[in-house]
Amino acid sequence: MALRLARRRSATQTAQAVSAPAPGSHRNHMKRNELKAIGPDPLRPDARLRWRDHFTLSENVLHVPGMHREHDGLRIAHLSDIHVGQATSAVRIRRAVAEVNARNPDLVFLTGDYVTHSPKPLPRVIELLAGFSSPVFVVLGNHDHWVDAHYLRSGFERLGYTVLQNEHRVMHLRGAPVTVLGIDDGRTHRDDVETTFRGAPESGTRLVLTHAPPTIDKLPPNGNLVQFSGHTHGGQFVVRGLTEAIFRRAGQPYIQGHYHVRGNQLYVNMGLGFGFGGPYLRRGTYPEVAFFTLRHVETASAHA
Numbered sequence: 001m002a003l004r005l006a007r008r009r010s011a012t013q014t015a016q017a018v019s020a021p022a023p024g025s026h027r028n029h030m031k032r033n034e035l036k037a038i039g040p041d042p043l044r045p046d047a048r049l050r051w052r053d054h055f056t057l058s059e060n061v062l063h064v065p066g067m068h069r070e071h072d073g074l075r076i077a078h079l080s081d082i083h084v085g086q087a088t089s090a091v092r093i094r095r096a097v098a099e100v101n102a103r104n105p106d107l108v109f110l111t112g113d114y115v116t117h118s119p120k121p122l123p124r125v126i127e128l129l130a131g132f133s134s135p136v137f138v139v140l141g142n143h144d145h146w147v148d149a150h151y152l153r154s155g156f157e158r159l160g161y162t163v164l165q166n167e168h169r170v171m172h173l174r175g176a177p178v179t180v181l182g183i184d185d186g187r188t189h190r191d192d193v194e195t196t197f198r199g200a201p202e203s204g205t206r207l208v209l210t211h212a213p214p215t216i217d218k219l220p221p222n223g224n225l226v227q228f229s230g231h232t233h234g235g236q237f238v239v240r241g242l243t244e245a246i247f248r249r250a251g252q253p254y255i256q257g258h259y260h261v262r263g264n265q266l267y268v269n270m271g272l273g274f275g276f277g278g279p280y281l282r283r284g285t286y287p288e289v290a291f292f293t294l295r296h297v298e299t300a301s302a303h304a
């Protein structure tokens with residue numbers, strides 16, 4: 001099954017799907033981004049698996065102006081909205097972790113909502129999400145704050161994962177610094193962009209994690225930043241024309257996939273949890289594990 005980003009409409013006048021630049025666009029310095037493939041998960045042949053244990057896997061290429069040249073080809077895995085509990089298959093989560101490890105990305109990003117309403121699954125979250133073999137960066141979502149943010153933070157830190165709540169870290173990969181900025185959840189009004197960016201490098205490879213997509217509107221414009229988010233579950237139950245209007249009205253113009261917003265980029269993951277039965281059905285949207293390959297783009301100033 002091959003779905004293309006072309007089917008996605010732009011969310012706002014400033015956010016455009018990546019399939020083709022709009023006529024007269026000023027994005028001429030930006031190469032075309034690509035969603036290479038999205039389809040059934042690669043582990044599917046196991047006949048004993050139930051449909052609810054599956055996920056889709058997306059492969060995305062992001063062209064990032066201003067990124068360090070050394071990071072051309074950098075690989076990132078992104079999981080979001082895992083919502084451990086009855087509505088999400090534990091087998092699906094285990095298989096997603098195994099698939100990430102099999103592809104050995106440079107970084108793993110987890111962008112929030114590990115639980116839903118009950119605190120009961122909290123120990124299962126840490127158990128199921130243990131074992132990533134690449135460096136893991138974590139931000140929290142609205143449901144995590146409503147249930148027990150402290151438990152989740154300390155649990156992930158025990159696994160050696162880096163949890164960022166309005167904080168940033170600079171790490172060295174392939175001989176150059178990567179700045180990872182983790183902004184806390186905007187749905188619960190905890191997204192403090194100023195504090196997150198204070199003291200951080202103002203150029204180079206800068207990757208932003210935050211649960212709620214609209215935080216993109218608060219980022220410094222023209223920063224060549226890439227923001228990874230979730231929260232929307234790709235619209236959860238998509239009825240053409242209606243779902244987008246409802247999300248817009250709820251202040252969520254960015255529903256699924258890739259957008260350009262004020263000189264930065266955004267990817268909204270459909271989330272791994274829910275769907276295929278249980279109380280939280282999906283329609284027109286699929287549990288997703290997203291992979292990214294970053295591509296270096298020469299900027300005008302680099303030639304000056």
Ligand SMILES: [Fe+2]
Pocket residue numbers: 113141142143187211231232
């Ligand atoms: Fe959420």
